[in-house]
Amino acid sequence: MTQITMKRIVATCLSLLLAVVLVLPTQAQADSRTDQRLQNSQRVFESFADLTEQSIPTWLLERAYGVVVVPSVVKVALTIGGRGGKGVMAVRHPDGTWSLPTFVTLGGVNFGFQFGVQSTDVVLVLMSRESVEGIAGGKVTLGADASVAAGPLGRSSAAATDATFSAQVLSYSRNSGIFAGVALDGTVIAIDRGANESAYGISGVLASQILEGRVTNVPPAAQEFTAALTRATNAPASKTAPAEPAVSPVPAVAPEPEPAQTYPLEDPSPGAPPPAD
Numbered sequence: 315m316t317q318i319t320m321k322r323i324v325a326t327c328l329s330l331l332l333a334v335v336l337v338l339p340t341q342a343q344a345d346s347r348t349d350q351r352l353q354n355s356q357r358v359f360e361s362f363a364d365l366t367e368q369s370i371p372t373w374l375l376e377r378a379y380g381v382v383v384v385p386s387v388v389k390v391a392l393t394i395g396g397r398g399g400k401g402v403m404a405v406r407h408p409d410g411t412w413s414l415p416t417f418v419t420l421g422g423v424n425f426g427f428q429f430g431v432q433s434t435d436v437v438l439v440l441m442s443r444e445s446v447e448g449i450a451g452g453k454v455t456l457g458a459d460a461s462v463a464a465g466p467l468g469r470s471s472a473a474a475t476d477a478t479f480s481a482q483v484l485s486y487s488r489n490s491g492i493f494a495g496v497a498l499d500g501t502v503i504a505i506d507r508g509a510n511e512s513a514y515g516i517s518g519v520l521a522s523q524i525l526e527g528r529v530t531n532v533p534p535a536a537q538e539f540t541a542a543l544t545r546a547t548n549a550p551a552s553k554t555a556p557a558e559p560a561v562s563p564v565p566a567v568a569p570e571p572e573p574a575q576t577y578p579l580e581d582p583s584p585g586a587p588p589p590a591d
Contacts, residue, residue, distance in 0.1 A: 345512060345513070345533075347509075348417065348533070349533060349535045351385070351400055351402065351509070352402060352415065352513075352533070352535035352536055352538070353538075354386070355383040355384075355402045355415070355539060356383075356539045356542045357385070358385045358435045359381065359437060359539075359543070360542055360546070361435075361488070362435075362437045362486055363375060369467065370437065370465065370467070371467070372547070372548075374439060374484065375439065375546055375547045376547050376548065376549075378440060378441060378547075379405060379406055379445065379446045380404060380405035380406060380440035380446045380449075381437065382401060382402070382403045382420075382503060383401050383402055383436075383437050383438075384399040384400065384401030384418070384420045384435070384436045384438075385401060385435050386435060387420060387433070387434050387435070387436045387487075396421070396422065396423045397421065397422050397423075398419070398420065398421045398422075399419070399421075399436065400417070400419050400420070400506060401417075401418055401419075401436075402417055402418060402539065403415060403416050403440075403449060404416075404525075404543055405440075405446050405450070405525050409550065410549050410550050411544070411549055412543040412544055412549055413524070413525040413526070413527065413540070414524050414525065414529065414532060414536050414540055415524075415539045416505065416510055416524045417506035417509035417513065418449065418505055418506055419504050420501060420502070421501065421502050421504075422456075422501035422502060432489065433489075434487045434488065434489045435487065435488045435489075436485065436486065436487050436498070437485075437486045437487075438483050438484070438485050438486075439465060439483070439484040439485075439486070440482070440483055441481065441484060442460070442483075444460060444482060445460040445483050448460060449503050449505065449521075450505070452504065452505060453503060453504035454502070454503050454504075455500065455502050456483055456498050456499060456500065456501045456502075456503065457498075457500055457501075458500075460482040461480065461483065462481055462483040462484075462485055462499060462501075463480075463481035463483075463485070464484070465484030465485060465486050466484075467486075505521045507519075513533055513536065514529045514531055514532070514536075516529060516531070
């Protein structure tokens with residue numbers, strides 16, 4: 315058996331394993347699973363944003379366009395490695411408030427000498443409008459559609475580099491209680507439409523409808539996640555009344571995803587610390 319054939323077999327096995335990890339829940343289990351995902355995402359975000367020297371800097375979160383939180387990203391490696399996980403994303407509105415969370419998936423494949431299974435919590439800080447619009451529109455490949463770099467840790471900006479200042483996405487991970495920046499080139503972040511429909515109770519609901527607040531059936535866990543973002547970034551509280559209820563589309567015609575148009579002014583220096591007084 316040739317080396318190329320062996321690699322193809324291993325890659326197929328990893329793809330099947332990750333498919334099991336990312337499989338959609340049944341309708342009977344969906345609500346409890348989406349609630350659990352929201353609660354786990356909130357727990358992970360709060361641990362990453364805790365005011366210590368080993369956390370995401372507050373000044374960085376206050377300048378972010380959005381945040382993606384994926385608890386327990388599973389990495390499986392057997393010469394060819396793969397990763398997969400499920401999480402949520404929220405974006406910042408023009409008035410500084412945070413949106414309701416929309417559900418996302420994360421997946422990717424990498425090559426090199428590696429072996430084993432590992433579970434890692436991941437937080438992505440979105441520092442550009444393009445990165446947010448790309449994910450809300452369907453999916454984004456980190457490193458290709460949006461530049462990604464390991465983010466700085468702690469209250470000080472001394473660890474920030476030129477790559478940090480220019481990156482559209484800053485990545486963080488935690489494994490076995492240790493915080494560190496991590497690069498995720500080649501990772502795909504996509505909207506989890508099935509989870510969105512289940513959590514918000516609307517068939518065919520768009521990510522843009524959720525991010526713009528045009529849904530009425532908001533689960534308490536989603537409100538709690540938004541509240542956690544508000545506390546961590548000293549943002550104003552979100553308005554509870556939605557602009558208008560979302561309407562289920564005609565099943566025969568799939569709606570075209572539209573990016574949410576709810577962002578602050580473009581930051582001329584994404585990832586850069588605020589100027590000194």
